[in-house]
Amino acid sequence: METLETIRVRRSVRSFSDKEITDEIIDKLMHAAMASPSAVDRRPWFYYVIKDEETKQKVIDNMQFGKYKSPVIIIPCINELKTIPFAKELAALDLASSTENILLAATDLGLGSVWCAIYPNKSHIKAIQKALNMPLSRTPFSAIYLGYPSENDKGKIKDKYDESKIKII
Ligand SMILES: Cc1cc2nc3c(=O)[nH]c(=O)nc-3n(C[C@H](O)[C@H](O)[C@H](O)COP(=O)(O)O)c2cc1C
Numbered sequence: 001m002e003t004l005e006t007i008r009v010r011r012s013v014r015s016f017s018d019k020e021i022t023d024e025i026i027d028k029l030m031h032a033a034m035a036s037p038s039a040v041d042r043r044p045w046f047y048y049v050i051k052d053e054e055t056k057q058k059v060i061d062n063m064q065f066g067k068y069k070s071p072v073i074i075i076p077c078i079n080e081l082k083t084i085p086f087a088k089e090l091a092a093l094d095l096a097s098s099t100e101n102i103l104l105a106a107t108d109l110g111l112g113s114v115w116c117a118i119y120p121n122k123s124h125i126k127a128i129q130k131a132l133n134m135p136l137s138r139t140p141f142s143a144i145y146l147g148y149p150s151e152n153d154k155g156k157i158k159d160k161y162d163e164s165k166i167k168i169i
Pocket residue numbers: 010011012013014064065066114115116117158
């Protein structure tokens with residue numbers, strides 16, 4: 001897909017078919033994730049790619065506003081050991097960018113996806129850390145549900161363009 005077209009047609013998908021996502025596709029998504037820009041090029045990220053049913057259920061049980069059934073869940077995390085000591089907040093921006101890269105790559109590959117928030121809610125972060133037995137140096141940032149859109153996924157592409165939100169000087 002052409003880049004601008006991929007950006008245009010990306011939308012949140014919350015209902016998925018059972019069709020498996022191959023390792024080759026996961027590999028492409030991970031390459032896209034790590035191609036993200038990052039402040040001072042610290043790349044303060046780490047990714048959990050979850051296919052195991054029991055582990056996915058643990059995530060779902062601990063999500064606040066995003067409980068969906070999908071073949072794969074990716075949890076991009078901040079690697080606190082790699083953040084910039086005097087500007088730790090920048091790591092969250094890196095992870096937001098990396099999350100978006102995954103969504104766009106998924107769209108390009110014909111997959112549906114939805115970004116569900118974990119960061120910056122402290123109790124939510126703790127719950128997911130505990131559920132996945134993560135070291136405390138990993139701060140779960142988002143949960144991305146991934147899969148091929150189900151037949152009954154009625155989602156439409158929205159045109160969110162709004163000229164009134166621009167000032168050209
Ligand atoms: C930071 C962030 C957090 C989000 N959290 C959730 C969530 O918890 N559950 C959910 O279903 N969607 C979540 N979304 C998806 C938004 O609801 C969605 O992007 C928005 O409604 C616009 O729709 P679109 O993605 O189809 O353009 C989140 C998106 C972002 C960027």
